[in-house]
Amino acid sequence: MIKKIEECVQAVRLAQDNGILGVYHNRIHVRYQLFKELLNEQGNLEVVKRDCSEYPFEATFTKNGLTYFSLHTEEELINKFGGNIDELITSN
Known part of the structure; x- marks a missing residue:
């Protein structure tokens, strides 16, 4: 059992190293x-x-039934996506 847990921990660390912060269903x-x-x-x-x-x-960003997301401040959003952010924003 410990071996399986260690393998899972390694997989989580690898995911984090590749930029994945968390997985919540899809x-x-x-x-x-x-x-x-x-x-x-x-x-x-x-x-x-x-x-x-x-x-x-x-x-x-949604593709193949999976939704990838990142969180931003207003300043980050303007700097990263540029232009008029009002055009990017949709209501939830």
């Missing part, structure tokens, strides 16, 4: 660097406002 929380790479794939990008003072925006 939603994968990723670091922005990985999220940016995912945007090179074809899929649906959406930015929504969140009820959070620290990270009020969530950017999501």
